Amino acid sequence: MKLRVDLLPYGGYSDTVLVVDILRATTTAVAYLERGAAALLLTSTPEAALSLRDTVNAAGEVTRNERYLLGGERGGLPMPGFDFGNSPVEAAGQNFTGREVVMNTTNGTAAAHIAARSGKHVLLAGLVNAHAATRRARALAVEEIAIVCSGTDQRVSLEDVYAAGVLAEYLLAMGEFTVDDGARIALTLRRNLGNPLEALSSSSHGVTLERLGLGEDVRWAARISESTVVPTLVVPTLDAQADLRDVLKFVAG
Amino acid sequence: MKLRVDLLPYGGYSDTVLVVDILRATTTAVAYLERGAAALLLTSTPEAALSLRDTVNAAGEVTRNERYLLGGERGGLPMPGFDFGNSPVEAAGQNFTGREVVMNTTNGTAAAHIAARSGKHVLLAGLVNAHAATRRARALAVEEIAIVCSGTDQRVSLEDVYAAGVLAEYLLAMGEFTVDDGARIALTLRRNLGNPLEALSSSSHGVTLERLGLGEDVRWAARISESTVVPTLVVPTLDAQADLRDVLKFVAG
Numbered sequence: 001m002k003l004r005v006d007l008l009p010y011g012g013y014s015d016t017v018l019v020v021d022i023l024r025a026t027t028t029a030v031a032y033l034e035r036g037a038a039a040l041l042l043t044s045t046p047e048a049a050l051s052l053r054d055t056v057n058a059a060g061e062v063t064r065n066e067r068y069l070l071g072g073e074r075g076g077l078p079m080p081g082f083d084f085g086n087s088p089v090e091a092a093g094q095n096f097t098g099r100e101v102v103m104n105t106t107n108g109t110a111a112a113h114i115a116a117r118s119g120k121h122v123l124l125a126g127l128v129n130a131h132a133a134t135r136r137a138r139a140l141a142v143e144e145i146a147i148v149c150s151g152t153d154q155r156v157s158l159e160d161v162y163a164a165g166v167l168a169e170y171l172l173a174m175g176e177f178t179v180d181d182g183a184r185i186a187l188t189l190r191r192n193l194g195n196p197l198e199a200l201s202s203s204s205h206g207v208t209l210e211r212l213g214l215g216e217d218v219r220w221a222a223r224i225s226e227s228t229v230v231p232t233l234v235v236p237t238l239d240a241q242a243d244l245r246d247v248l249k250f251v252a253g
Numbered sequence: 254m255k256l257r258v259d260l261l262p263y264g265g266y267s268d269t270v271l272v273v274d275i276l277r278a279t280t281t282a283v284a285y286l287e288r289g290a291a292a293l294l295l296t297s298t299p300e301a302a303l304s305l306r307d308t309v310n311a312a313g314e315v316t317r318n319e320r321y322l323l324g325g326e327r328g329g330l331p332m333p334g335f336d337f338g339n340s341p342v343e344a345a346g347q348n349f350t351g352r353e354v355v356m357n358t359t360n361g362t363a364a365a366h367i368a369a370r371s372g373k374h375v376l377l378a379g380l381v382n383a384h385a386a387t388r389r390a391r392a393l394a395v396e397e398i399a400i401v402c403s404g405t406d407q408r409v410s411l412e413d414v415y416a417a418g419v420l421a422e423y424l425l426a427m428g429e430f431t432v433d434d435g436a437r438i439a440l441t442l443r444r445n446l447g448n449p450l451e452a453l454s455s456s457s458h459g460v461t462l463e464r465l466g467l468g469e470d471v472r473w474a475a476r477i478s479e480s481t482v483v484p485t486l487v488v489p490t491l492d493a494q495a496d497l498r499d500v501l502k503f504v505a506g
Contacts, residue, residue, distance in 0.1 A: 006408075007409045008261070008409075154263065155259075155263060155435070156261075156409070156434060156435055156438065157434055158437055158438055181408075181409060181410055181411035181457045181458075182408070182409055184411055184455070185409065185411055185414060185438065185442060188441060188442055188445050189438060189441055191445070192441050192444070192445045193441060202437070203434055204433060204434045205434075
């Protein structure tokens with residue numbers, strides 16, 4: 001079995017993919033499903049998220065589909081018209097039973113879309129579901145597990161690479177893998193940058209979130225295996241609604 | 254002063270750039286200049302390299318300009334029509350006095366072209382000229398030094414990131430810098446992956462070169478500060494020959 005860690009989303013995934021955007025999209029995704037959301041819908045743009053929820057008639061009146069709640073951010077901050085930011089702490093304080101959360105974030109949703117182009121199985125992973133996500137990946141994979149770091153604005157993020165190293169360590173505990181340069185870099189960070197909170201807090205993105213008053217989210221994201229929920233991509237059916245064609249649907253697995 | 258390490262060439266460089274393709278383009282570049290080459294000309298394609306040296310007349314006869322020698326590789330191996338591969342060991346056994354070496358390689362020349370789009374000062378660095386290259390960068394830079402890892406086929410290479418960590422350590426010894434996530438990743442690798450030969454030999458690219466019978470090149474590239482030559486980009490003048498417009502010219506600095 002091959003273990004591949006992509007420090008940025010490169011594409012070309014043939015088997016099982018773990019998408020990591022630990023600060024904060026994949027961490028928050030776990031929280032939504034933990035709090036009862038029926039599904040997560042990842043759109044490629046904020047506009048696509050808004051148009052899923054809101055229908056505008058000829059008179060310009062907006063009808064809101066109460067099935068959907070919108071969560072997302074740009075530059076760490078909530079977006080206009082969205083119901084929630086991208087905060088796992090905020091999500092953990094809500095009840096989403098019977099609702100679907102439409103997510104659009106700066107980096108994580110883009111990485112998931114790249115993974116979904118070719119991956120057979122696409123899972124969202126953070127530290128909060130690290131054990132469950134790696135066990136699921138190991139059970140699904142035939143040839144290769146790719147851990148894909150989302151990065152920040154197309155640059156490598158230390159916190160994602162560190163988290164990939166944690167996931168890689170659990171996978172190596174489960175069996176033999178050949179590892180690539182990316183996996184070796186991630187494992188080296190994981191083994192030498194201290195505990196998860198130290199590593200996440202020291203990252204550029206961690207410092208930014210702290211400055212925005214979102215330090216609690218960083219502490220939340222640094223907790224290991226608090227959840228057994230693994231957001232799992234549902235392969236779209238041919239008869240899917242037209243407005244869901246470009247949307248990735250994840251359910252709790 | 255800012256220290257930025259790009260694990261792949263992202264572009265957007267505003268000040269001084271150290272381009273690293275330690276296996277083997279930037280290591281070989283130092284060897285060519287050490288052995289007397291008047292200049293290095295980095296072309297963006299192999300065809301551009303060939304057309305610099307060879308003129309074909311209407312009858313299809315080739316006239317060769319003896320001023321130029323061609324060095325390059327694809328997949329680690331020499332290219333048809335080229336005079337040399339991309340081997341620092343091969344280069345060190347030759348005398349290039351009075352000649353200009355036209356280089357085209359898989360990753361390093363592409364990285365240099367990206368750096369040259371916006372960088373004020375562009376230098377080629379390996380471990381073999383690590384002290385000289387970092388001292389030069391420190392002397393030239395006003396706001397930022399960017400160390401740019403070339404990678405392999407657009408994926409992050411462990412050996413380049415490790416080498417960037419060595420260069421970053423020397424820079425930190427010279428003065429205060431604010432460092433980004435990339436620099437912290439590079440420094441972590443440098444401090445935890447053993448000595449240069451251990452790190453380079455364990456990289457995916459190092460293993461490939463060994464398998465191709467080019468292990469001596471890996472050992473050559475792992476030697477620190479054997480040379481004080483720093484290949485330095487010459488800013489093209491407006492009256493440059495037309496056939497040199499897309500070519501980057503480096504001289505010994």
